Amino acid sequence: MDRLDAMRLFTRIVELGSFTAAADDLNLPRATVTHTIKRLEARLGAQLLQRTTRRVRTSREGEAYYSHCVRLLADVDAVETDFLQAAEQPRGRLRVDLPTQMARLWLIPALPAFFARYPLLELDIGTGDHFVDLLREGVDCVLRVGSLPDSGLVGRRVGTLDQVTAASANYVRKHGMPRTLADLQNGHFAVNWASPTTHRTEPLEFMVGRKRREVMLPGRVTVSGVEAYRGCCEAGLGIAQFPRYRVADALNKGQLKEILPTTPPPTLPVTVLYPPHRQMPARLRVFVDWLVEVIGKQL
Structure with a gap:
């Protein structure tokens, strides 16, 4: 393995925090990865990586070497890119x-x-x-x-x-079709969405003219996956909001009904x-x- 390839391997180990993950990412045998790093450290006369049972971390020398490698490899890629773009x-x-x-x-x-x-x-x-x-x-x-x-x-x-507020046809038959935002507070439920990153339950959002209005409705179910979110809405468990393209088929078939089209959710x-x-x-x-x-x- 030449020096540039060894540098690329070293940077992937640092970025992935694992010899095994870097080997899988670069499609290399684990033994090759270990041998290459040992030779690199021997040539430089410094320990670059500190190995623990759970993770690989850079030493002080390794952190400095990583920064140099990133800059050098970026320059090499830029040179190759110039030729590829020209061709x-x-x-x-x-x-x-x-x-x-x-x-x-x-x-x-x-x-x-x-x-x-x-x-x-x-x-x-x-x-x-x-x-x-x-x-x-x-x-x-x-x-x-x-x-x-x-x-x-x-x-x-x-x-x-564009987004749409929707509920299943069965939900509308059971709970009625809300005509205003105020109607939502009278016996309506939401399929509540919990952010996968913050885990906070998000309110429904509506645009009234240029102003954004938030409405938090009670809900019997809270989900954090897009397929489960749609599935719960189609099952009649509450009102939900989607990018229109995601539910266009169900709206066209009448399985879902658009709610409050004059105050749509904000665009995404x-x-x-x-x-x-x-x-x-x-x-x-x-x-x-x-x-x-x-x-x-x-x-």
């Missing part, structure tokens, strides 16, 4: 994480055209709405819906999603997030541009 042939593998239903309905059906345009690219796709630590998990970019915490990542707005931003680069790799740049293109056609 207009982005290549390599990208690890991305996408919202499950958006991936299934919009993005995956468009992938054949993407691969026809960029035949030298490969994608490793994860789906979900959970928090992803891009550096620790080796993910190149994530697509997320909704407000985002300050994470130090670069964000590019893709668009906004759609953002692609990726680590800061001095120069974005060509493979990541064209994928982000493609996301903007595909999602823009749906909004």
Whole structure:
């Protein structure tokens, strides 16, 4: 293994906190990983990593060496990117994480055209709405819906999603159709949503003109997964709010009924997030541009 590859291996161990995880991520035998780090430490004459039973941590020398490696590898990637961009042939593998239903309905059906345009690219796709630590998990970019915490990542707005307040047809027959926000306080229930990150129960939100109104309703069930949230709503357990595209099929079939359409929930931003680069790799740049293109056609 040459010096650059050894540096890449070292940085992945630091970022993942594990020899085994780095070996799996880079598809290397564990013995090769251990041997390479021993040779690296011997060549530098310093212990770079401190091993415990649970985690691998950097020594003071290792932390300094990691910072130098990150800068050097970024420069090497930037040089290679210049040549690849000049040749207009982005290549390599990208690890991305996408919202499950958006991936299934919009993005995956468009992938054949993407691969026809960029035949030298490969994608490793994860789906979900959970928090992803891009550096620790080796993910190149994530697509997320909704407000985002300050994470130090670069964000590019893709668009906004309209939302809808809905309840099942059976719920409306049993509890009636609310006509105003005040009606919600008279015998209505919500499928309560608990944030997977903060674990706080979120209120229903409505736009009255340009003002945002929050309404907290009692609920018999609280969930933190998008499929369970929709399932509970369809089962008649309460009122819920969704991006419209997620429930368009059920609304068209009459399984769900739209509630208070004149005071809809606020729109949701759609953002692609990726680590800061001095120069974005060509493979990541064209994928982000493609996301903007595909999602823009749906909004």
